[in-house]
Amino acid sequence: MNSLIRNPNEVSLARVALVLFSVAVVVVFAGVRSNWFAANAQNGKGPDKTTETDRQNDANAQRMLAEGKQTFRFDTFGDEAFWADTVQLHRALEGEAFGGVGPGVSPKTALAVGLKVDSEALPESLVQELKHGRVDLDNPATTLALLKLNAVVGVKGTFKDDGSLKAVGITCALCHSTVDDSFAPGIGKRLDGWANRDLNVGVIASLSPNLQPVADLLGHDVATVKTVLQSWGPGRFDAELFLDGQAFRPDGKSASTLIPPAFGLAGVNLHTWTGWGSVTHWNAFVANLEMHGQGTFYDPRLNDAVKFPIAARNNFGNVRSTPDLITAKLPALQFYQLSISAPTAPAGSFDAAAAVRGQAVFSNQAKCAVCHVPPIYTEPGWNMHTPEEIGIDAFQAKRSPDERYRTAPLKGLWTHQKGGFYHDGRFATLGDVVDHYNSVFSLNLSAQQKADLVEYLKSL
Numbered sequence: 110m111n112s113l114i115r116n117p118n119e120v121s122l123a124r125v126a127l128v129l130f131s132v133a134v135v136v137v138f139a140g141v142r143s144n145w146f147a148a149n150a151q152n153g154k155g156p157d158k159t160t161e162t163d164r165q166n167d168a169n170a171q172r173m174l175a176e177g178k179q180t181f182r183f184d185t186f187g188d189e190a191f192w193a194d195t196v197q198l199h200r201a202l203e204g205e206a207f208g209g210v211g212p213g214v215s216p217k218t219a220l221a222v223g224l225k226v227d228s229e230a231l232p233e234s235l236v237q238e239l240k241h242g243r244v245d246l247d248n249p250a251t252t253l254a255l256l257k258l259n260a261v262v263g264v265k266g267t268f269k270d271d272g273s274l275k276a277v278g279i280t281c282a283l284c285h286s287t288v289d290d291s292f293a294p295g296i297g298k299r300l301d302g303w304a305n306r307d308l309n310v311g312v313i314a315s316l317s318p319n320l321q322p323v324a325d326l327l328g329h330d331v332a333t334v335k336t337v338l339q340s341w342g343p344g345r346f347d348a349e350l351f352l353d354g355q356a357f358r359p360d361g362k363s364a365s366t367l368i369p370p371a372f373g374l375a376g377v378n379l380h381t382w383t384g385w386g387s388v389t390h391w392n393a394f395v396a397n398l399e400m401h402g403q404g405t406f407y408d409p410r411l412n413d414a415v416k417f418p419i420a421a422r423n424n425f426g427n428v429r430s431t432p433d434l435i436t437a438k439l440p441a442l443q444f445y446q447l448s449i450s451a452p453t454a455p456a457g458s459f460d461a462a463a464a465v466r467g468q469a470v471f472s473n474q475a476k477c478a479v480c481h482v483p484p485i486y487t488e489p490g491w492n493m494h495t496p497e498e499i500g501i502d503a504f505q506a507k508r509s510p511d512e513r514y515r516t517a518p519l520k521g522l523w524t525h526q527k528g529g530f531y532h533d534g535r536f537a538t539l540g541d542v543v544d545h546y547n548s549v550f551s552l553n554l555s556a557q558q559k560a561d562l563v564e565y566l567k568s569l
């Protein structure tokens with residue numbers, strides 16, 4: 110009978126064996142499962158099957174990129190109505206010899222005021238002539254020839270049968286592209302999205318033979334308008350002048366701001382130094398109100414007659430042109446702009462070891478990354494700060510609807526060191542920017558930490 114009575118130890122051994130077996134099954138199954146998912150789901154990326162919808166979206170993306178690039182580089186949105194018909198800039202460009210006014214603008218002068226020449230647009234024969242110094246760069250006729258080739262970045266000419274200019278218009282590329290100087294200074298391949306910090310927009314605009322309509326708009330005489338335009342300096346423009354008429358800051362300096370880069374903007378919520386709106390809001394704003402293209406623009410914030418007297422008086426917050434040459438181009442233009450990534454800092458342009466140390470300072474002791482959140486280097490969300498928060502005056506902030514400064518996305522800082530930093534270039538160097546934060550936020554950074562931080566900023 111003893112054999113019928115099971116040894117209690119045997120029972121517990123059997124249980125342990127059963128439990129171990131079950132665990133093994135679960136582990137093996139889980140392993141198979143995760144292998145299956147890894148193989149079939151590419152680490153959570155989803156099945157790699159291209160559907161018809163995917164193909165349509167891909168084709169759409171390619172089409173938008175191509176269209177947007179074309180618009181960014183070459184579209185004037187009909188702004189010849191302003192630049193040629195109204196202020197007659199084309200007549201100053203061609204000069205008396207072609208029926209215009211004054212001496213005309215030679216390629217040398219054009220390059221001196223920061224205009225750029227797209228070497229890819231030049232035919233091989235002209236490239237050879239240029240290389241051998243056989244092109245007359247002092248002759249405005251050469252400028253006209255370059256315009257005919259569509260080689261002057263951001264300036265588009267249309268011509269009469271006799272070869273003189275019928276009109277000129279400007280495109281986004283005028284201010285937001287430069288060239289790589291690969292052929293000669295100011296002549297090279299296009300770099301879209303780079304701020305043209307050589308371009309003297311004010312001096313170019315002040316050449317216009319008929320500034321009376323601008324003077325009327327601002328309620329001043331032409332001489333004053335010229336003084337204002339010439340006060341801007343290279344790489345600068347005042348996008349708010351035609352809204353509020355404020356040409357100078359309380360300290361007497363120009364109220365203009367730096368031309369910002371237009372790359373690395375994907376993922377960034379608000380745009381412009383003072384966060385006026387999204388990329389497409391601002392594109393519509395600029396195309397209608399600054400370039401003076403023919404389109405539609407709606408922003409009732411401009412009806413504020415105290416803050417924006419000129420805009421309110423002229424109904425700039427509700428522009429309706431017929432035909433509308435802008436609105437249909439906004440989708441692809443935005444798409445192209447968001448696709449322009451910030452260029453990588455060239456090796457050797459910064460001290461790599463110091464930059465690695467600087468990254469730690471940026472994220473830790475200096476707390477920069479609280480606002481400049483990597484990898485977009487601005488805040489995901491409402492990326493705006495009061496002037497007090499960053500320790501500067503409120504003048505420019507007050508000229509915008511939200512009265513704040515937008516956290517500048519820092520990628521590609523190395524491309525726009527000319528003209529200084531912050532909206533008005535008040536800090537000549539990155540070292541000056543770091544010193545500012547060091548004192549405003551009492552960061553107690555050592556000289557070494559500051560130097561490392563600068564190298565990191567140059568590496569972005």
Ligand code: HEC
Pocket residue numbers: 279280281282283284285310345346347348349366367368369370371374379380381382383388391392395396400442446
């Ligand atoms: C005459 C020079 C000029 C032209 C032409 C111009 N811009 Fe700008 N752009 C500026 C300036 C200056 C600012 C900064 C304005 C401000 O903050 O008040 C700016 C700001 C921007 C910004 C915001 C960038 C950021 O940091 O968020 C975008 C986007 C932009 N421009 C796109 C365009 C597009 C698209 C066009 C053509 C439709 C265009 N711009 C034409 C001078 C120009």
Ligand code: HEC
Pocket residue numbers: 382471475476477478479480481493494498499514515516517519522529530531532533539542543546547562566
């Ligand atoms: C409270 C948020 C905040 C913090 C913290 C902060 N920044 Fe900024 N930063 C801003 C804002 C806002 C601007 C735009 C200022 C302007 O347009 O005048 C800016 C602008 C800059 C610019 C100029 C970019 C340009 O295009 O000219 C640099 C460089 C910069 N910050 C670096 C830093 C560094 C380095 C630190 C840490 C020491 C830091 N920031 C900390 C908000 C911040």
